[in-house]
Amino acid sequence: MALDKPYKDVPGTVIFDADQARKGYWLNQFCMSLMKAENREKFKQNESEYLDQWQMSEAQKQAVIDRDLNRCIALGGNIYFLAKIGATDGKSFQQMAGSMTGMSEEAYRDMMINGGRSPEGNRYTHEWEEK
Amino acid sequence: MAHISASIYTSHIPAIGAAMDLGKDHEPYWQPVFKGYEFSRQWQKENTPDVIILVYNDHATAFSLELIPTFALGTGEQYAIADEGWGPRPVPDVIGHPVLSSHIAQSVIQDEFDLTLVNKMDVDHGLSVPLSLMFGQPDAWPCPVIPLAVNVVQYPVPSGKRCFELGQAIARAVGSFDEPLNVQIWGTGGMSHQLQGPRAGLINREFDNDFLDHLISDPGSLSKKPHIDYVRDAGSEGIELVMWLIARGAMNDVAGGAAPSVIHRFYHVPASNTAVGHLILENN
Numbered sequence: 001m002a003l004d005k006p007y008k009d010v011p012g013t014v015i016f017d018a019d020q021a022r023k024g025y026w027l028n029q030f031c032m033s034l035m036k037a038e039n040r041e042k043f044k045q046n047e048s049e050y051l052d053q054w055q056m057s058e059a060q061k062q063a064v065i066d067r068d069l070n071r072c073i074a075l076g077g078n079i080y081f082l083a084k085i086g087a088t089d090g091k092s093f094q095q096m097a098g099s100m101t102g103m104s105e106e107a108y109r110d111m112m113i114n115g116g117r118s119p120e121g122n123r124y125t126h127e128w129e130e131k
Numbered sequence: 132m133a134h135i136s137a138s139i140y141t142s143h144i145p146a147i148g149a150a151m152d153l154g155k156d157h158e159p160y161w162q163p164v165f166k167g168y169e170f171s172r173q174w175q176k177e178n179t180p181d182v183i184i185l186v187y188n189d190h191a192t193a194f195s196l197e198l199i200p201t202f203a204l205g206t207g208e209q210y211a212i213a214d215e216g217w218g219p220r221p222v223p224d225v226i227g228h229p230v231l232s233s234h235i236a237q238s239v240i241q242d243e244f245d246l247t248l249v250n251k252m253d254v255d256h257g258l259s260v261p262l263s264l265m266f267g268q269p270d271a272w273p274c275p276v277i278p279l280a281v282n283v284v285q286y287p288v289p290s291g292k293r294c295f296e297l298g299q300a301i302a303r304a305v306g307s308f309d310e311p312l313n314v315q316i317w318g319t320g321g322m323s324h325q326l327q328g329p330r331a332g333l334i335n336r337e338f339d340n341d342f343l344d345h346l347i348s349d350p351g352s353l354s355k356k357p358h359i360d361y362v363r364d365a366g367s368e369g370i371e372l373v374m375w376l377i378a379r380g381a382m383n384d385v386a387g388g389a390a391p392s393v394i395h396r397f398y399h400v401p402a403s404n405t406a407v408g409h410l411i412l413e414n415n
Contacts, residue, residue, distance in 0.1 A: 006359040007286075007362050012329035012331075013330050013367050016285055017286035021196060028195070035214060040216075079326045079327040080191040093403055097326045097404045098332070101330075112403070116332050116333060117333045117334065119338070122330055
């Protein structure tokens, strides 16, 4: 019997559940390795070579190289793990979060200063499909 | 006997820690945030407890995907400040209280909460930012801290109801400890925020203030709020708010005592991607 996952109906959101964690295990563990300064250096020197040491899918490796965080999340990544790639690149959490919204860094920052993204029209997937 | 004197609630946004560490807390962007904690720091100075039980979540720091404990109680003597990728924050290490911790473990597990016990773990911004907000930048934290790390990273996270009941069990444990310790319990994380995907940046003032209202006056019904309501209305990372229910569950009124006094309440948007919420409740 399928388990109830009501959060599938929230637009622009992937909930990191046990299934996503299974898909993203090595992607996230690769991210964890970047908590060590020496590994950050190795990764920066040759990203492909470093990524090849992990049992990640080619799609996951490519998403990391492209810094496509939405794709990384779709492939099982979790934002707190992926944040370690951002830290390696010297990006703030706001820059990382903003990069997933299709907005410019400035526009995202301004949106936050002005009170953030409203929940109105952003609660259910059908609200985005009708846009 | 030990007793819980107060519960304190606060967001634990990493950028707040960075602002303090880099001396940016007087910049116009940060001023309103720190102004909301001025009273609290003074109050805390006058009401420093003997021990703090600090409920927080680890952000893929001490716990990778190798091990995901739902409730992990620190029973160690000391916890180092973690390097989260930018180098460790320049704040003091955290001194634990192993005697009270082991008493809580003994009591709470026999009360049917199957805790994970941790003697060695580094603590990240989830724990250190609340300490910085309440104590500023001392050379040593003014009292021992017992970390209680809750999994809110990988779903399913514990329900609000389970968290609320755990708080009640912790209060029973503290109440049966022989030394006359003054104990505070802190709930951290939240408020509304979403850090991922095209919906990142979601903030919900109405939800947050309603949450604060109910946390004060009707925590029992608040504890029944399902996960999906947090996700839909307060953002995927807004789920951290379930941790506030652990601290609230430990207050006297939940066990039939008097209602707590609201000492301080503060709300501000934004700090980086997140709404800042803060509350001090004192037991009567």
